[in-house]
Amino acid sequence: MSDVTDATTAKRGPTPDDGLRIADSKDSGPVLSADGTPLKKSLRRALRMEKLRALALIAPLLIFVMISFIIPIGEMLFRSVENQIVEDTIPDAVRELRQWDRDEDELPPEAVFEAMYHDLFTASEAKKHTRLGSRLNYEESGMSSLFRQSGRALDDLGDDYLDALEEIDPDWEEGTVWYEMMSGGEGAERDTELSSRVVGQISNLEETFLPDTDAFAPSQAISELLPRTAEAYTRFAVFEALVDERDITDRDPWENVYPALIADMKSADVSGYDGPHADMLRELKSNIDDFEAPNYKAAFAAIDEDWAAHETWATIKAHSVRYTNGYFLNAIDMKRTPDGAVSQPEDRQILVKLFQRTLKMSLIITGSCILLGYPVAWILANLPTGKANLLMILVLLPFWTSLLVRTSAWKVMLQQQGVINDTLVWLGLVGDDSRLIMMNNATGTIIAMTHILLPFMILPMYSVMQTINPSYLRAAKSLGATNWTAFWRVYFPQSIPGIGAGSILVFILAIGYYITPEIVGGTDGVFISNRIAYHISSSLNWGLAAALGSILLAVVLILYWAYDRIVGIDNVKLG
């Protein structure tokens, strides 16, 4: 690194860019090259070729880093704000909920329940409703089973209506009849607007792009006459045709079209309609007073009383935005609620504490690595090469041993019935009933991690100390300095770049350590990374894990920046 900084600050040799600079300088006129083009131009062309060639050389690495590192990390970090799932799964309900003023203690209006019924029905046919339940369960316990159960129970309402419809005309059960009625037969004018809106919704739901082909579009006439029914049927038809790739002309529609039909028929005037099966509609209209209009609110309340709770809807509304700060709020022990951000209850506050602990313990580990590593590096640097190499192997040997093996070895050493305690008891320094507790707590983590990270401290220190000329020390002493003064005033300042490099390495590695704290950390020696691992692998709350990771990354970058401002990154030397 020092070479690079030297090159920019001190004298440098001639570079191809010099030509450009000379050509740029005002005091000379336009310089021409041999073929008559301005020198500036032809130089630039030559340089561009050279730069392209250099780029081509590093391209494989660049592409590799992009694909395997930057893109995945970027995507992971993006998850910390992404929240499309709510709107994609229940689009109409989210739209209706926007009108609802949650400050009032009343439940949302019937329109919300109706939209939710149809949305949830579609989602449960696509088997996506449970994912939404899992997502909302991170915010409010109980959502997971609420959505799982409701998905199953939604059929009941439609089944009841179908039974009643069949009593009027058995044809209501026929998939072919429905298809003819909804499509309006050959040559009818189509409602393509509704069709492409539904295709868009299903695409979002399925998270794939579906081409807006004419899978199905209801006739314009039926869409105007029976808007709810047409929409419900179109969802069914588009989903079955595009996602399941089935022939829909004779398939029975989903059960949610029946309540939609009844709701439409209550107000529709079918006397003038002359599309296919108009007679069935007219017959139904004459009997419509026998049917009760669907009461979605009551139907939901019958499925689960939580649907009749204000809190459930408030939670859905609060988390229905496409991009959310909810995960970041959770990551700092706060909560996104309908009334803005509030603190989590005290007995659930854990993450800020873990962040602080991670930083504090990483600093302690870095400090103990400096204290332990400095003398070792000094000895290594001042021994004759042969002996130094031998010692170097001792430093490197643990470096080459598996992390798990070393951590497990510490377990054997540190536990209460372990080697260290046994020795202490045998020597009589510690009573058998007062064995030291050195593991499953912060002490265990610090000891084991200091040992594991020590080589990362020793190696940069060693390579810096090797370059310190021993004659400086001798000169200081010959001028009358004591050993201490010679070390402190002459040697130590020159070794600081090594300490800096080692500290950065150790600290940044320590802050993200996972496996060692997990094994020897017990309860008060675990880090934030253990929590991130929990959310990645057990709770599947990747949004929160991503938010925690982003904060950790930001903390490291801020510390790096601060270090650069205070010590100067140019003073870091790896060799």
Next chain:
Amino acid sequence: MKFTKTLMATTALTMVAAAAGADDHMADELTIVSWGGAYSNSQQKAYHDPYMEKTGINIINDESSPEAVAKLRAMNEADNITWDVVDVVAADAIRLCDEGLAMEIDPDEHLADAPDGTSAEDDFGDLLVSDCFIPQIVYSTTAAYRPDLLPDGAPEPTSICAMFDTETYPGKRTLEKRPINNMEWALICDGVAKDDVYDVLATEEGQDQALAKLDTIKDDVIWWGAAAEPPQFLADGEVIMGTSYNGRWFSAIEEQDQPFEMLWDAQVFDLDGWIIPEGLPEDRLNRALDFIMFATDTQRLADQAAYISYGPARESSAPLVGKHAELGIEMGPHMPTAPENSENIFVYNYGFWADYRDDIDAKFQAWLAQ
């Protein structure tokens, strides 16, 4: 014995017949994910080896079950599913099913009937806790202790509440570092009736009550993360009692002659079984379904019990459980489902934990960190 043989022969015959019909659409390689160690070994002997012999295909073992949920989600997002059959615990299966990462299975269509003609659905009964889950074994989380480490004159513990009784049984104990099971035991030992535990635990006060009970032994607990740790702690004398899976205790006691005693009281039953990832191509899906049909029939499930002390998930398998393949001891009495062991069992509530796990876990971790 004769019965068993006829049974195996008929099963094999039906299998061959079934396989012959669909063979040309099946992949000739199968990647099975499981937990590794003694458990994978028992599956290898009971399922994989016979299946490979029968079909001549190659089975690839992957020991990724501990992180299966996260990996399956990553595979699903990358649209590159490399696993065919995955062994997970029931709670994970429910989560995978909810997330749409596991395939729904129709037990009567995809699983073999019992030899007496009982349908698979009835044979597995209540253990079919999720639409995507094919149960394989019943295991339990239960306690064990070292009689030689108990103080002189202390009676042998007979109840799980010995775990909370530091006066009679001073010394360290080890519990799993998660709220599940520990919260339930704490409430039971705090006087809550077994049937009310989950109702109580669903309330803030109930959670506080459980944590308050755990608080009384907090300083005496070493928390474990991997199930192999408790037998190790107990063998080293780090703790005097602890909880782990019954199979781990069995192998420590019977195979490694450790001086432990089982404390079956209030053991918590849990299930482990197979799922098939959603979105497999047809040939691999057929192969996976064929394997599942083979590996979860009555005889095969009973076979596994010869290698590890977990109870088969089919009711019809229980009478077929025999002796340990290497030690030659009768396996029946070591099953968590054996009558003398299951006098007082506690039934794990999957639905409850699917809902409350994240919430209670945050509270539990915050309590631990205090």
